[in-house]
Amino acid sequence: MSFRLLAACCLLVCSVLAFSSDAVAAEGKTRVLMLTQSKGYTHGSVKRQEEKLAPAEIAMIQLGKQSGLFTVDCTQDAAADFTKENLQNYDLVMFYTTGMLPIKEEDMQYFLNDWLKQKGHGFIGFHSATDTYKSYEPYWDMVGGSFNGHPWTAGNTVTITVHNPDFPAMKPFGKEFQFKDEIYQYKNWQPEKVHVLMSLNMEKSNPKKPYQVPVAWAKEWGAGKVFVNNLGHNPETWANPMFQESVIGAIKWIRGEAPAAVPPNPELSKQEDEKAAAAAKTESK
Numbered sequence: 001m002s003f004r005l006l007a008a009c010c011l012l013v014c015s016v017l018a019f020s021s022d023a024v025a026a027e028g029k030t031r032v033l034m035l036t037q038s039k040g041y042t043h044g045s046v047k048r049q050e051e052k053l054a055p056a057e058i059a060m061i062q063l064g065k066q067s068g069l070f071t072v073d074c075t076q077d078a079a080a081d082f083t084k085e086n087l088q089n090y091d092l093v094m095f096y097t098t099g100m101l102p103i104k105e106e107d108m109q110y111f112l113n114d115w116l117k118q119k120g121h122g123f124i125g126f127h128s129a130t131d132t133y134k135s136y137e138p139y140w141d142m143v144g145g146s147f148n149g150h151p152w153t154a155g156n157t158v159t160i161t162v163h164n165p166d167f168p169a170m171k172p173f174g175k176e177f178q179f180k181d182e183i184y185q186y187k188n189w190q191p192e193k194v195h196v197l198m199s200l201n202m203e204k205s206n207p208k209k210p211y212q213v214p215v216a217w218a219k220e221w222g223a224g225k226v227f228v229n230n231l232g233h234n235p236e237t238w239a240n241p242m243f244q245e246s247v248i249g250a251i252k253w254i255r256g257e258a259p260a261a262v263p264p265n266p267e268l269s270k271q272e273d274e275k276a277a278a279a280a281k282t283e284s285k
Helices: 021-026 055-067 105-113 127-131 137-143 235-239 241-255 266-284
Strands: 004-006 015-017 030-035 070-075 092-095 122-126 157-162 176-180 195-200 214-221 224-229
Touching: 030 055, 030 241, 055 070, 055 235, 055 241, 105 137, 122 127, 122 137, 122 241, 127 137, 127 224, 137 224, 195 266, 224 241, 235 241
Parallel strands: 030 070, 030 092, 092 122, 122 224
Antiparallel strands: 004 015, 157 176, 157 195, 195 214, 214 224
């Protein structure tokens, strides 16, 4: 069973109950299933304390209420809730997860090859969604890549370049911004299949690496849509107004309310690789 937080704005005390997905759908709200189960490292943003929901979960539920755009059911039980039957109750899935999740193969195959490819459906991967199913190609092929370390730690303030500031989820950030959060680098990276939205500015980075480090990207998956944002390690990120507005922009894009083309842009990644290599070479002198 999936659960929905009912909380006063100033309290973290929560109660859970089932809700009518038909009623929510009738209101025109996007129905979100947020999976925050960890089978690897458990991030503080999704760590529940004393059976209370985690900071990321609370933030998304409150953002849905404040925007009037979506409702969120949060679960840390993929085996029970990430099933073909239960997915019928949702339009969008959010992952803030790690490791090999206990999802049945037939349910994952249905999600990847049927549910997610339907118009109006979408996937949003936060931070360690790329540190999930790293040895399972069908998943990381959908996501776009998989975690391969984080030279830029949670205490680092990094400079991020926005390549497509007109994309709905990028508008809050402008053309360049600084942010304190942990930044991943990737393996199984597929620039020929994704539209990179923003990258680490390697010229202003410490350390400097001789390759592009994408921070957010989007892609179409059949008639469905995929949005991935590396940000979200630090609990404080989830209260950041720019980050929250970015989530709203991503949901509007998935809903079709804020159309935007996301053709693969591998030429951009090639340019970013060249710039990063030059920056790293300068640092090594």
